[in-house]
Amino acid sequence: MPASAPFVALLALFAAGSASGQPLELPGAQFNLPPLSVPELPAPQAPDAPTAPTAPAGPQPIDPAAPSPPAGATAPAPQADVTQLTLRRDAREGELRLSRADGGLAATLTLEGRGVTDAQEICRVTIADEAAGGVRLEPVPSLGRYARYRLAAPACPVVLTLFSDAALVAHEGFCTFEAADCRVDPNGMWGPEPEALPTDPERIARDRAEADEDVRAAYRMMTERSDGDALRAVLAEQAGFSAERVTACARFAGEEAHGLCAARFTQARAALLQQRLGFLPPPAAAGAETDAAPGAAPLSILPQDN
Known part of the structure; x- marks a missing residue:
């Protein structure tokens, strides 16, 4: 097959999806798109078996030399399992499904946005890997008691902060899918529709x-x-x-x-x-390096640009 065949096939897939009104499926071809320029994230930790919490974990061990934490800092009680929910941006649009796969987590993410050449056109792009049960989620340093993961999709490597019933999604600005002529903003709180809130x-x-x-x-x-x-x-x-x-x-x-x-x-x-x-340092993974990089700071919980 000529070198340009995968790209032509992707365009054909997009054309077929547009004609049928279905979202564009990018089961692997989207990973060949040039990655966006995003800030370098801290190296992922490597726990033996990262899993989505059914609720935020308890507070992490604190250095005895550190000052006492503020009064009232408690972990919420278990309420739900986020992998059993369908999450939507602002509980309205798109779709985020989390699943357990190969001892870790995976995600299928559908994003809604606007056309690149015509901002009046509404478009949808799905980042998926059906063969693997979803796109791999790579663990990154937690936000205190909340687990965090980065979507292993260079075209849109969002970072998810997971709660028992929602996910806070962050990315440096928009994600652009040139082959689909689609620009999306994944940032924000993703949660279940009100009637499905557990x-x-x-x-x-x-x-x-x-x-x-x-x-x-x-x-x-x-x-x-x-x-x-x-x-x-x-x-x-x-x-x-x-x-x-x-x-x-x-x-x-x-x-x-x-x-x-x-x-x-x-x-x-x-x-x-x-x-x-200094009250809730990220826990060190078993066998991981214990020395933090000089000047390392926690990842922001908010998008830096919109």
Whole structure:
């Protein structure tokens, strides 16, 4: 077959999908697209058998020499298994399915976006690997008590922070699929549609209240430890947090009834702050190097660009 045949075949697949109204399936050909320029992520840890938590794990061991964590920092009780749910961006669009495969995790991700040449055209792209049961998820350093994974798809290597009933998806800007003439924004909170939410709204409200207190306590401690420009930066970050949360959850379906997005967003921020303060260091994998890279910082829970 001529060298250009795979590319022609991919275009033919896209044309057929467009004609039938079905999303473009990219079971492997999408991995041949030139990877986007994204920040280098910390080297993945290599646990013996990474699995999706049925609920966030308990707090990690703390160095006895470290200061005590803020009062009220507790792990939520088990509520659901995220691998049993179909997650959608803002609980409205796209589709994210997680599964256990080969002792780890895999994902099938459908993204909705707009055409590159015609922004008025709506397009859909599916990143899948049916033979393997999904595209491999590579473990990366956790966010405190929350497991994190990177999708092994160079065309759109999103990072997922997993909760028991949702996933916070982050990527540096948009993902562009030239062969499909499609640009998508995967960033945001992905959760089940309101009628499929397995978690009791009262439990979600308690999670949010606990996380709110953790965030306030962490910012208080950070202000006490800072001065000058560093203090001004902490105060600005604290002042902007509520606005960030409102923006992140403005379109989340059913948010006014259950508050899932705000609760999980706040839990992620609390974990990030506690990690910055040294209360929740990522656990070292068995047999992994214990020395952290100088100046290594936790991954951001928010997209850097939109």
